[in-house]
Amino acid sequence: MVRFQHFEVERWMEAYEFTPGVLNIAETCVESVSIDQLAQLSGDKGELPPRTSTVLIYGAIRGSSTLRETISTLYEGEQIAPENVIITQGAIAANFLAFYSLIEPEDHVICVYPTYQQLYSVPESLGAEVSLWRLKPEQGFVPDMDELEKLAKANTKMIVINNPNNPTGVPIPRDVVYKIVDFAKARGIMILSDEVYRPLFHDGLEDNADMPPSVADLGYDKAIVTGSLSKAYSLGGIRVGWIASGDKAIVERLVEARHYVTISVSQLDDQVASYALSPAVRGALMKRNIQQAKHNADMLKAFVEAHSSVCSWVAPTAGTTAFIQFHVGGKPVDDVAFCRDVLDKTKVLLVPGSRCFGHDQDFAGYVRVGFVGSTAVLEEALQKLGVYVRQHLGQ
Template sequence: MVKIEPFEVEQWMDRLETTPGVLNIAETCAASVSVDDLVRMCEDKDAPGPLSLSNKLTYGAIRGSETLRQRVAALYDRASDAEPLPAENVIITQGAIAANFLTFYTLVGPGDHVICVYPTYQQLYSVPESLGAEVSLWKLKRENGYVPDVAELERLVRNNTKLIVINNPNNPMGSTIPSPTLAQIVAFAKQRDITILSDEVYSPLYHSLPAGQDAPPSILAFGYDKTIATGSMSKAFALAGIRTGWIAARDRRIVDAAAAARDYTTISVSQLDDQVASYALSAPVVRPLLARNTALARHNLRLLGAFVDKYPAVCAWVRPTAGTTALVQFCRGGVPVDDAGLVMDVLGKTKVLFMPASPCFGLGKDFKGFVRLGYVCETEVLMEGLEKLGRYIEEYLMVDGGN
């Protein structure tokens, strides 16, 4: 039997997010939209609707419809001087989680070595390990704003390093790897003929970058053939329910290999999901959809920032610059709390849900007291959740009434 570690954050979410009356500020997707919402957003009222109900529901296009693959490919032209990505260099998958799994399943195995940023979504290091690869963790540091230090790659790389895995924007930190750092990573990998996988599921929600810093392009924009980007409709596009993601690669052979491996699993994606995703990524819809989600992220991050600032003796963080998640540390009397215990106690007393970092991201003592909050939910949910969490802090975490 294949040995694979329990996927902690998903198991915690599965157990707790259906708690009756829960105020879920653990959710990592931008507040979800409906198909009706997409139609209302559409800037071209004469455009065809999202679904053709007369289509026969066959397997459809095995790699995804030409329309959807073209529209996904167009996402990678943003801020890029590279050649436009052909639709043939994209394969549609069941969410980014399937895209990542399929990439690892295709590219790594026993005898290979993988370098992965850490902390990040557990899949990105646990799946390569389950496939027999050795994994070295490229640890992100607070003093560096949770941006990876490229100089550390010299210590981590081996002769058998097959893959460098990054996550931009980062989950759970909400940090951004800027363009100059991405260029350094690409140069390092290219010199050694190492493939780069960039999980870009939270792109392009670069909503709160420092003044003067531009949003970075995809890893596909740097002129290196051995680059792979994965993404989905779930996070930045607020459509987790259609379970649609993709693998995009500069080297067509990588996509072909993934397609060959995928023949043994899901074969194709749902035609209905494909149609909705194609509609959402059409020019008259994708612009207002991303504008809505970016504005929501900026507004809600200001609310969360005001909350953290209100309780400086209890809460600490590195303010996110992108994505939908933030990592916040909770202390009592200057001592980090037990984050797993805090999550369960807050949920029991207030119905407010967020995720503990120590078990869910393997962070251990270095990140004791840290929790992940998803702040791009409906604003009303965030406000009520923070109000109740504030009352909990004042009753249970403040020492001698101080703040």
């Protein structure tokens, strides 16, 4: 029997996110939109998806040609052609497919940490040895290349990164992305880059010299990327993601394994995804989402600065999440008890870092905040959290 660890962040969300009256600032998607809202953003007056005339057969096995062609345009160069893209049921399925297809018990995997638990727990469940590449707040949660050198072994098969990072909201800088690719390329190691929060960079997409590239854009054929419509594109409800690689052998291996878990994604979801990523819609949607991310991040920054005697962070510059540590008298709070008490007394939902993103007492006192949902909800939640902090942490 395959042994797997409890998926703590998902268990936490399942237990608490539907609490009556909850102020959910644990959610990680940009505030969700409807198909009607997509049309309003684009000004497109044409027929909206899904098309009611669609005959509901399984549809294209790897995803429609329209959607795969559109996703291929998200990457620069010729490395990711439409035939190198496979549509999946969310990025969570894409990540699982990569591990299930490519990782064996004798393999060694290096994974950034903290990150979404799936990225290290699934290869562990498959019998691989996993080394955690620890991101440190004193280094701005930026991966340390010297540490990577120490972690690598003769049997290292894959390096797993998450860019921008969940839970910290910190992207891996351009120069470090290049160094990771060069390191892997010199040793023939695969890279899996979970890029579900791309391209939500708070400084925007135009003339942003600091925006890191996708690993798919750097000419390394053993680079594998996953993405999704859920986070940066506000469409978690359609459950559409993808996996892509410039290596045809890797793509075909993924396809063969995928046959065991997915025949095809919903044709209706495929049509909505194709519409959302079309040139008429995508630009306006991303402009809306980046503006909201930047505005809400400024709100959260004001909260942290106002309560700096009891909380600290590395400010996020991308994605939808922030990792904030609360402390009293120089010692981190019990973040699990803190989150439960905050929820009980204020209805504000947070995610405890030590339980959902750490082993033992790693990240003690940290909570993850998802700050790019409703601005009104964030404003109310921060107001109530501020009252709680002043009353219970002595700030």
